[in-house]
Amino acid sequence: MKAVFFDVDGTLIDCVEKKIPASSIKAIEELRKNGYKVALATGRDINSIRGIKDLDISVFDAYVLNNGAAIYDNTLRCIKDFPFLREDVEKILEYCNNKNMSLIFDTVEGPYLATEITDCLVEGKKYYKEEIPPYIEWKGEEIVKINIFAPMGYDFSELEKYISARIVPCPTVCYDVMAKGISKQTGIRELMKYYGFNENDYMAFGDQENDLEMLENAKIGIAVKDIDGSEKLQHMADYVCDAPRKDGIYTFLKNNGYI
Structure with missing residues (x-):
């Protein structure tokens, strides 16, 4: 497995506390130390991710934004986009x-x-x-x-x-x-190609229905369970982890040997 993708709202940002727990930041840092590419895959746009409190966006290797319609490298240079008709x-x-x-x-x-x-x-x-x-x-x-x-x-x-x-x-x-035909998975596929990786050789964390395609196509797809989380996503995911405020992401990665 070469890369790990994280949704933002409800996945990195806890839907109750409205912030990113320290355990998730630690997990991202440890994943990178262990050689994984770590990227965001979110519906948010480029200005929105810049404004996320307590998130140092420089810790990410790339960004799949706008639900996969725009892909940026680690300098926030757009390397591919898929506009509407x-x-x-x-x-x-x-x-x-x-x-x-x-x-x-x-x-x-x-x-x-x-x-x-x-x-x-x-x-x-x-x-x-x-x-x-x-x-x-x-x-x-x-x-x-x-x-x-x-x-x-x-x-x-x-x-x-x-x-x-x-x-x-x-x-x-x-x-x-x-x-139609554009999703977070579309952007992930382009990014994996950009890095020279097999398109499914990644892990993904998400919590809503706009995460379906990226979890379906991932080698390992993890649904984040919380009060706003999609039950449909949880049913199709390979695994379900606890809410961010309960250190769900860190615990899953630690218990399964990724960090």
Whole structure:
């Protein structure tokens, strides 16, 4: 096994304490000392990971961001991206404007607000402890990630009929829009190729449904069990570890001889 990938929210960042426990940081450092490449695989964008409190991003060898749509090396240089189809961006923007839903678009340089501010946007950003990015009118530039802010449990099946993308719920009033065929696994595959490794020769930790593909394709896939964790993910994972605040990641790696 050559590499270890970590989701961020609910995996490295505990969903109750809203911080990364010292045990997880120690686990990352020990993995690197033992020769493993260690990378993030998250729905977050480049600016968001820079702003994570208590996380020294220099400890990572690479970054699979925007749910696999943008891959960066250890200098945060984008080495590959997978933008949305322009017509899909247009349809999503029109739908959300008509439904009074907030949208955040991401380019490889970072995010911006593409619609008006709504209560759901304020609630979602409060959950992630992030600032609302500035409003910029979309003028056709390539978009690598889209977040919709809408009530929990909202049914997007009508919109999904008309776009080449799927919409995945996050733990709060935020939804990840993922282009069909693009997932964290897509980015991991590109990164493993970049390093000259076999594409499945990795371990992955995650907690939500946007982690399904990367755990399915991993040599070892570990679901992090917590109050917001996906039961579907836990059922398909090779192993389930305890919550970050209970030192779940460190304990799993230690008990299985990786650190």
